[in-house]
Amino acid sequence: MTQRSDIVTLADQFQILASLGRDLRDYCAPLGIDLDAIAKPLQIDTDCFEDFEARVSFDSFCRLMEALAVISGDETFGLKFGRFSKPSGTGPFGFGLSNAPTFRDMLTFYAKYVRIIADLDVFNATIEKNRIAIEWTHSPLITQCEQFVDYSAATALRLFQFHAGRPFTVLEARFERREPRDKTPYNDLFSRNIRFGAEINELVLPGDVLDSVNPSADRVMFDFMAQKCEAITQKLNRKKDIITMLKEEFIQTMAKNDRAIADISRRLGMSERTLQRRLKEAGSSFWEVYENTRDELSLRLLKDTDLSLEEISHQVGYSSQSAYSRAVKRWHDMSPLQLRRHLRAHA
Known part of the structure; x- marks a missing residue:
């Protein structure tokens, strides 16, 4: 007979930072959702969400997000949780980002160390004359990830707007996820120029945000967090078999x-x-x-x-x-x- 443990697959080798789920309990509580009851069958111990160094299965975390969206009856669960969660939940990576002196510094740091957050297959940040194209995707072995894509895009946009010092409209957005029943929340948050079912996720930002200055930056802290992230990245580096x-x-x-x-x-x-x-x-x-x-x-x-x-x-x-x-x-x-x-x- 086939049990869940029998179908643990190569997808489980891909991991994300467990503390991405740190605010899930607070978000789920008003919805009447017992987070532990949903996470346990997916072999996720929610206590690890409080540990800034722990990592969990990327695939299982995506499945948890999908299950929470179904139980809450909200197909925009990932979007809303992305806006709700606190940026401090990502340890040295988050602290480094928040102390980046300029938008350019932040983007360079983000691109260099983003795999601390999740094992991505691709992450590119391309700076052109009047636009900044940011694209990312994960292993195709992770098949249930629409809510995580929404969550990651929402948290990234919030970070980018913080460092720009102002809200701005995304010039273009592409997402791998299927087209939702109601596109309005996506149009409102990202752009009217949005496409679903794409081959890769992409946010295109206006180029004039690039030299925005972060008035609360701490250069010493930023450099220290870069050293911490470098050490973490070296431990995580691995080649696919x-x-x-x-x-x-x-x-x-x-x-x-x-x-x-x-x-x-x-x-x-x-x-x-x-x-x-x-x-x-x-x-x-x-x-x-x-x-x-x-x-x-x-x-x-x-x-x-x-x-x-x-x-x-x-x-x-x-x-x-x-x-x-x-x-x-x-x-x-x-x-x-x-x-x-x-x-x-x-x-």
Whole structure:
């Protein structure tokens, strides 16, 4: 039988700073939500939210945010929590940002040390003549993250406006999340020029904020926090293993049924022979990783979404629902509907 502990996957290697959840209890209490009861099945001990050095599973934290949005009945839960949470909840990173002498200093610090906050795949800050483009994304293995995307964008905008010394309108915004039922809160907070379902998250800021001065900055404290963050970053630096890299590639192309080993090895920047050798050294094979990724994605979609079996069949790369059903039966000795009921009963 498949339990939650059986489907702990490579997504759990990605982590975020636990103290991002420090204000969740205060935010949830007026809503009548028992935070501990929601966090426990996700294997999150909420006591760690008070620890500025602790880290938790990025995937589990995202799932917690999604669950809280559903329970509260508020699809803008992440946006509102982002505006509610205190910037001091991020330890040396937050203290460093708050003491940056200028907007430019803040942005440089943010880009250099943001991975202290979360294991991001991409974070770029591009300064052009009249605009500043900030883009970010995370591993595609983290599949339930709409509320976290909202939360991270809202907290980033608040920080940027603080350092600009004034509210400003975002020139453009793009988000990976699906389009919400009501776009008004997103238009009001970010921009009228906003797009959902994008390949990467992006906020484009007006260029004239770049040399804004922070009147409450402390240069000594800023330099000290930079040293602290540098030390933390050195401890966190790691390279993805070959199985993680391959799974991420499969997740991104699964629905297109794009599984030619020659094409995938080229996108990973290596020869087909090198990819196969590295997989063998890791005790696996190309097709084993592919089937495991299919199974893992299937489990997540059955458990965490209300997509139809036909839609899930397409998402995991099967040409028909019947072929998908046979695969699930082979993997778990039950039908997809039976497996969905089982997963939700044991969540």
